[in-house]
Structures are given as C-alpha cells and as structure tokens.
Amino acid sequence: MPKILLAEDDEIMRISVSDRLKQCNWQVDEVDDGLKALSLSERHHYNLIISDIRMPGLDGLSLLGHVHTNSPETDIIMMTAYGSVDNAIDCLRKGAADYILKPFDMDDLIIRVNRLLDAQAVKTKCEALEESCKQRESGTRLFGDSPAMQQVYELIRQAAPTKATILVTGESGTGKELAARAIHMASNRRNQPFVSINCAAIPDGLMESELFGHERGAFTGADQKRKGKFELANKGTLLLDELGDLPGPLQAKLLRVLQESRFERVGGSKNISVDVRILACTSKDLQKEVEAGRFRQDLLYRLQVIPLKMPPLREHKEDIELLCNVFLKEFNSMHGRSVTITREAIECLKNYDFPGNARELRNLMERASVLCQGPEITPADLPTDIAGLQGESEDVGYNLAKNIAVAEKNCLLRALKKSGGNRTKTAKLLGISRKNLWEKMKNYNLQ
Incomplete structure (x- = not known):
C-alpha cells in the first residue's frame, strides 16, 4: 500500500485532503508543521509527500530540499495559495515532482498522485528487470561486512585470478554457489561461460551423460548427439554443486578428467580436450565421507587445492x-x-x-x-x-x-x-x- 505524508497547517484543508486520499486506500500520515514533517520523513519511508509551501516550523521548500537529498526516491507535490510562474519553476528546479495551486479540485490532485505512483511502479519494474538481467549474467552478489565475510572476500581476491581448483564448503544456505559465482566473476574467465550442475538432483544413470555428453544411439532415448557440461563450460568455469553426492564410479572418471583435461562422450571413443576451471561445493564433511568409504581420498586431494569455508549466519x-x-x-x-x-x-x-x-x-x-x-x-x-x-x-x-x-x-x-x-x-x-x-x-x- 502506498504511503503518503501530508504536511498542511490549515486544519480544514488537511482533513479534506487526507479524507480524499484515504478513500483511494492509501496510507496517509498528517502533520501541521514542517518540523514534524521533517522528523517523520527521516524515520519512515514515504512514496509521496504532499506539502504546503508556507508552514510554521519549517517552510515547504526547505523540507523539499532535505527530502530530495536524503530520499530521492520519494516524490513531492508542493501546494500553495500564493503561486506564480517563478515560484513554480523554483519548486520544480529544487526537485518537486509536481506543483498545484490552491484552491484545487480534489479529483485533479488524485489524478496527479496516481500518475506519480504509476511512474514509481514502472520504475520499480524496470529496476527489477535490470537486476534480473544482471543476475543472469553474473549471479547474485555476496553481502556482508563482518570479519568472517572479509576473510571470504580476501581468499576470493587471491585465488580467483588463478586456475586453481577451489572446494567451497559450508552448511546449507550459507551462499556456497554465490561464492563460486563471485570467484568466476573475479577471474580472467569472467566473459566465458559459467556452467553449474547439481550432483544431488540428477539420477545416477544420467549423471555421466550430463557431465560428459553422449553420442547418438549411446543408450535408449539418445536420438541425437549431446554436449555435456564440461564441453559447455570450455574456456570458462564449471561448478560441481553438492559434489559429495556424486556416485562412486563417476568419482574415478571425474578424477581422470581433472588430471588430464580430456574425456570421452558416453558411447563415443574420441578424446575431447577442454580448458575448464573447476569449482566444487558441498555441505557434507568430505573427510568423514572418505573415512566412511563413500568418497575417494585422491579426488578430495585434487579438489581441495584451495579450501573455502562459508561461515554460518550465526557466526556473523x-x-x-x-x-x-x-x-x-x-x-x-x-x-x-x-x-x-x-x-x-x-x-x-x-x-x-x-x-x-x-x-x-x-x-x-x-x-x-x-x-x-x-x-x-x-x-x-x-x-x-x-x-x-x-x-x-x-x-x-x-x-x-x-x-x-x-x-x-x-x-x-x-x-x-x-x-x-x-x-x-x-x-x-x-x-x-x-x-x-x-x-x-x-x-x-x-x-
């Protein structure tokens, strides 16, 4: 629900405008002087402020300047009974979104308010679309100013420009994939593909094809040749998410690819060479998985060239x-x-x-x-x-x-x-x- 601040020292005018605005299901706060309006604008976010120019405590133009500086997303409509062309130009130059002379028709005011709120809604949608495009291109950023997050940023800064394999560990929900995307964007491969595969979400029988691709006729349903994630990520970065759930037989094949940078498609015999930077994420303790016989020790050594542990939220x-x-x-x-x-x-x-x-x-x-x-x-x-x-x-x-x-x-x-x-x-x-x-x-x- 849009929130509006109405600053008007004339009680009858203030009540009349407020009642009309509330009929449109807008939330309205009312004040009778400029200092109260300034105080409320500093403590709350308003979509729109409707203010008289001449008010006790603080005049409308001073309020306009403060709000325009500290809350530029808030639109302001200035009202006055002593208007002139120069006065209107001065208000608009100082950041007012609109200017209206008293006495005015209430329907006219509602039209102006609706126009400004609609423009804000369009702007919000455009920003959301722009942010969505940015996320598709580079992923969502990591955020945090705590010492724990500063250590994460420093390790990313040092390791990202290299080709070293990085194992990102941490509890579920700590932002392991975001860290992997941040590594990619800070590397020399930022303009190349970033490909991710969730090893826990793909059935065992399909995982090899997902990773390495397959030739036509390699198995039932393989009616055409298909590239795997390694080929799609060539020259870029491949993220192996939830690597701890990778089936045992595929762990050996993955180790070979990491060591030799080449592989064969399922059903094929041709060696395909790739240049891929490997990042891996897991919420499991891989050392315990090794001790339990569910994960290869040599693969862990190969992946854990640089370990990066994402801190749980309770620690920052x-x-x-x-x-x-x-x-x-x-x-x-x-x-x-x-x-x-x-x-x-x-x-x-x-x-x-x-x-x-x-x-x-x-x-x-x-x-x-x-x-x-x-x-x-x-x-x-x-x-x-x-x-x-x-x-x-x-x-x-x-x-x-x-x-x-x-x-x-x-x-x-x-x-x-x-x-x-x-x-x-x-x-x-x-x-x-x-x-x-x-x-x-x-x-x-x-x-």
Missing part, C-alpha cells in the same frame, strides 16, 4: 541488518512495494540462530514483506518463536518484576501478530482498552 550476525535490507530491496522491486524493517525486528532476528542460514533469512524476509500489514516489518510480523526471542534473550535472573515485564512484552507481540498489527483487534484480544494497549506498546518500544 552483525551482517543480518545489511542482508535484511538487501533482501527487502529485491522483494520490493519484485512485488512493487516499499517495505522497510524496524530496529526492534532486527534485534529479534539477531537473537535467532538461523539453522537455515542466509537462505532462511531471505525466505523469512520475502514472507514478512508480503504479509506485513503496514509499510514496516515489526516483531509482530515475524514468526512467534523468533519475535519472542527479543524478550527471552534478556538476562533478568530471578527478578520477579523484570520476568513479568518480559512475559507481558511477549504476550503483546503474540497478540499483535495474531491480529495482523491492528491495535483495536489486539486490545480486544488482550481484554484491555486501546489507550492501555498504546501505553504498553510505548513502554516496551513497540511503536
């Missing part, structure tokens, strides 16, 4: 806020929204260990961004087991009053989530007045 929680913003930007573009996340929700997430790592966080952000009732993701929009962790993580010992406060806060969070953030429904659910609920939310900083 300081990156959670950055990742949340990155994921929300992606989903806002995808779904045409402008959702942000509150500090309280970030703290809840930081107190959760994320067994599914960054992938789990990404899925959580997509769900929350789609289902949240307002323009911001609050603890009430998070799963109960995560939202409750903010209070449960506090070390209150055996102090009765503090433990009661923690329990009350968690109860508020659960009720807010149950009612979708609607305060009237939440107060009724809790059996208290709306005023009492507001006071408790303010006390626990749940605004």
